Amino acid sequence: xxxxxxxxxxxxxxxxxxxxxxxxxxxxxxxxxxxxxxxxxxxxxxxxxxxxxxxxxxxxxxxxxxxxxxxxxxxxxxxxxxxxxxxxxxxxxxxxxxxxxxxxxxxxxxxxxxxxxxxxxxxxxxxxxxxxxxxxxxxxxxxxxxxxxxxxxxxxxxxxxxxxxxxxxxxxxxxxxxxxxxxxxxxxxxxxxxxxxxxxxxxxxxxxxxxxxxxxxxxxxxxxxxxxxxxxxxxxxxxxxxxxxxxxxxxxxxxxxxxxxxxxxxxxxxxxxxxxxxxxxxxxxxxxxxxxxxxxxxxxxxxxxxxxxxxxxxxxxxxxxxxxxxxxxxxxxxxxxxxxxxxxxxxxxxxxxxxxxxxxxxxxxxxxxxxxxxxxxxxxxxxxxxxxxxxxxxxxxxxxxxxxxxxxxxxxxxxxxxxxxxxxxxxxxxxxxxxxxxxxxxxxxxxxxxxxxxxxxxxxxxxxxxxxxxxxxxxxxxxxxxxxxxxxxxxxxxxxxxxxxxxxxxxxxxxxxxxxxxxxxxxxxxxxxxxxxxxxxxxxxxxx
Amino acid sequence: xxxxxxxxxxxxxxxxxxxxxxxxxxxxxxxxxxxxxxxxxxxxxxxxxxxxxxxxxxxxxxxxxxxxxxxxxxxxxxxxxxxxxxxxxxxxxxxxxxxxxxxxxxxxxxxxxx
Numbered sequence: 001x002x003x004x005x006x007x008x009x010x011x012x013x014x015x016x017x018x019x020x021x022x023x024x025x026x027x028x029x030x031x032x033x034x035x036x037x038x039x040x041x042x043x044x045x046x047x048x049x050x051x052x053x054x055x056x057x058x059x060x061x062x063x064x065x066x067x068x069x070x071x072x073x074x075x076x077x078x079x080x081x082x083x084x085x086x087x088x089x090x091x092x093x094x095x096x097x098x099x100x101x102x103x104x105x106x107x108x109x110x111x112x113x114x115x116x117x118x119x120x121x122x123x124x125x126x127x128x129x130x131x132x133x134x135x136x137x138x139x140x141x142x143x144x145x146x147x148x149x150x151x152x153x154x155x156x157x158x159x160x161x162x163x164x165x166x167x168x169x170x171x172x173x174x175x176x177x178x179x180x181x182x183x184x185x186x187x188x189x190x191x192x193x194x195x196x197x198x199x200x201x202x203x204x205x206x207x208x209x210x211x212x213x214x215x216x217x218x219x220x221x222x223x224x225x226x227x228x229x230x231x232x233x234x235x236x237x238x239x240x241x242x243x244x245x246x247x248x249x250x251x252x253x254x255x256x257x258x259x260x261x262x263x264x265x266x267x268x269x270x271x272x273x274x275x276x277x278x279x280x281x282x283x284x285x286x287x288x289x290x291x292x293x294x295x296x297x298x299x300x301x302x303x304x305x306x307x308x309x310x311x312x313x314x315x316x317x318x319x320x321x322x323x324x325x326x327x328x329x330x331x332x333x334x335x336x337x338x339x340x341x342x343x344x345x346x347x348x349x350x351x352x353x354x355x356x357x358x359x360x361x362x363x364x365x366x367x368x369x370x371x372x373x374x375x376x377x378x379x380x381x382x383x384x385x386x387x388x389x390x391x392x393x394x395x396x397x398x399x400x401x402x403x404x405x406x407x408x409x410x411x412x413x414x415x416x417x418x419x420x421x422x423x424x425x426x427x428x429x430x431x432x433x434x435x436x437x438x439x440x441x442x443x444x445x446x447x448x449x450x451x452x453x454x455x456x457x458x459x460x461x462x463x464x465x466x467x468x469x470x471x472x473x474x475x476x477x478x479x480x481x482x483x484x485x486x487x488x489x490x491x492x493x494x495x496x497x498x499x500x501x502x503x504x505x506x507x508x509x510x511x512x513x514x515x516x517x518x519x520x521x522x523x524x525x526x527x528x529x530x531x532x533x534x535x536x537x538x539x540x541x542x543x544x
Numbered sequence: 545x546x547x548x549x550x551x552x553x554x555x556x557x558x559x560x561x562x563x564x565x566x567x568x569x570x571x572x573x574x575x576x577x578x579x580x581x582x583x584x585x586x587x588x589x590x591x592x593x594x595x596x597x598x599x600x601x602x603x604x605x606x607x608x609x610x611x612x613x614x615x616x617x618x619x620x621x622x623x624x625x626x627x628x629x630x631x632x633x634x635x636x637x638x639x640x641x642x643x644x645x646x647x648x649x650x651x652x653x654x655x656x657x658x
Contacts, residue, residue, distance in 0.1 A: 082597075082613075082619075089593070093590045099630060100582060220609070220612055223612070223616075239602075239604050240598070240615055245598075255595070255598055282637075285637065292627070296626060526564075527557075530563055533571055533572060533575060533648075534568075534571070534646075534649040534652065535649055536649050
């Protein structure tokens with residue numbers, strides 16, 4: 001097997017064929033559902049709030065389970081064993097924060113964006129500008145990670161190894177995504193996410209049962225085989241520490257990451273926006289219930305798939321394949337079901353990128369059009385309802401083009417770092433501000449600005465001066481393991497800023513509030529709280 | 545009527561009076577006395593798990609039976625607790641929160657409909 005030939009046994013024509021069938025089917029569905037749409041902002045941003053809880057729950061799983069969690073976690077478990085499993089637990093437990101503290105109250109106090117809720121009882125323009133800045137930042141990092149990941153996936157599954165060829169495929173993915181968003185708005189995007197989630201979860205379920213069946217449904221036997229295949233490192237696969245246990249610093253780094261994972265999810269703008277696509281808070285609650293069930297089930301599958309790849313493919317073969325850890329799941333698919341199953345899994349992986357990117361784009365464009373254009377620039381006085389949607393559509397195209405260019409430039413970069421950055425900003429800038437807004441009476445405009453801008457800048461600064469960007473040494477002591485090679489300007493010792501940036505952001509929100517001369521408006525807080533808890537006056541579905 | 549622009553009804557209501565009413569205070573108390581302790585509980589439970597995985601790898605790698613380790617069972621218990629808390633919250637809202645919340649909403653909206 002040669003490295004340039006992609007994953008062994010992969011048939012690029014078949015992979016592309018299956019993917020094209022997915023694109024065509026979803027495009028037909030997007031066109032069909034868009035005929036039911038009205039032209040208003042509510043329809044473009046939130047499908048008029050017309051989805052049911054279970055539908056939205058499936059779409060949330062589709063939005064949340066990115067290629068990073070499918071290929072990345074399965075691969076991490078295959079190579080590092082237990083440490084890969086730790087990721088998935090953080091990603092799952094995080095949903096309880098959304099369920100208990102955020103989803104319903106957010107649904108009742110906002111209409112389209114995170115800015116709606118944060119600005120509810122504050123001075124509109126500065127808080128909306130801050131909320132939009134943070135939304136755009138998180139969405140941009142997340143978007144870049146997905147698009148850069150697409151480049152790697154292309155090399156892996158379609159056997160396109162030239163940079164020009166990969167760039168072309170990234171561009172095609174971007175254009176298809178823009179088409180989904182422009183034609184279907186949130187309604188079309190949601191259906192793409194639902195279809196993708198079903199394919200992904202069914203695909204993972206089939207492979208999981210297959211792997212378990214090979215071991216007579218004996219998990220212990222599967223683990224034993226994974227350990228045996230792992231050679232010298234194999235014994236470490238069943239306990240923690242293979243990846244993070246090296247030193248006191250890497251341990252602290254892991255705790256920092258674990259904090260960002262568990263607190264970041266409920267601050268991701270593209271997840272928050274999904275709560276507006278259902279008619280009531282009760283349906284928002286059911287959405288999260290379904291999402292927790294499906295996401296939990298999926299991570300249980302990845303546990304089996306990861307150890308299954310370790311046992312049936314083996315770490316040596318995974319490390320030798322292009323894309324290393326990311327190729328574990330595709331290689332397992334080939335080992336189980338040959339070229340056809342590999343083709344299906346490859347297509348699902350592409351569908352995953354497409355659906356996640358579409359969700360991010362619509363969130364970022366809604367935030368720009370609704371928060372910045374309509375409320376900050378036009379001061380809430382847009383001429384006619386369609387003007388705002390027009391701006392949102394233009395923004396979606398611009399973001400799509402930026403995503404394509406960014407994806408081409410970031411191709412080959414460390415994508416896990418970009419995802420961790422997005423979660424860290426969401427946990428630092430967004431979550432404290434959301435929680436203070438919903439639960440703390442005295443919280444005011446100044447507090448909101450301090451926690452958003454403070455959280456955002458602390459997180460970004462800590463990352464820029466972290467070993468991820470510069471100064472990390474490889475095994476030979478050369479400065480090559482960071483993003484920028486050969487220089488060392490790192491000042492902060494951890495890769496993950498969460499352990500510092502999250503408490504600091506909470507503190508800043510508190511200090512900004514108590515130090516401000518301008519006090520919170522108790523009447524507006526009363527209104528917000530009554531609305532949040534009872535749903536009085538909240539938007540109803542526009543679908544009759 | 546399609547409410548593409550669901551702006552609130554003309555704001556003539558005295559929200560502070562509603563907020564300080566005993567019914568609303570009861571609703572607020574019920575919600576907060578569930579969600580805050582339970583959030584503390586699952587975050588603490590998760591943190592305990594993360595700390596064990598980080599600082600007690602020997603304990604987590606200990607085998608219970610076959611190749612099943614303490615860490616694996618502990619990790620799977622995080623799944624179980626997440627599902628259980630979700631179920632518990634759904635039961636709490638259905639029994640203790642929704643009836644009161646819906647009653648309040650109807651009372652509040654009753655006044656403004658014809």
